[in-house]
Amino acid sequence: MTTVTPELLTVPEVMARLKIGRSKVYDLIRTRRLTSLKIDGARRVPADAVRDFITSQLGETAR
Numbered sequence: 085m086t087t088v089t090p091e092l093l094t095v096p097e098v099m100a101r102l103k104i105g106r107s108k109v110y111d112l113i114r115t116r117r118l119t120s121l122k123i124d125g126a127r128r129v130p131a132d133a134v135r136d137f138i139t140s141q142l143g144e145t146a147r
Contacts, residue, residue, distance in 0.1 A: 094127075098118075113127070118134070
């Protein structure tokens with residue numbers, strides 16, 4: 085059996101993917117709109133969380 089490890093992104097990588105600034109990424113994390121975790125003081129965001137955030141935003145736009 086193979087276990088797939090989720091891809092973890094740094095804040096700058098999230099900034100690049102979403103084309104937003106550092107403050108906005110941390111605001112999304114703070115308001116729990118973007119899931120993240122801390123590893124020894126380093127903030128990481130699962131790539132799936134970024135995809136889920138985009139999907140939720142697209143759903144809100146369609147309304």
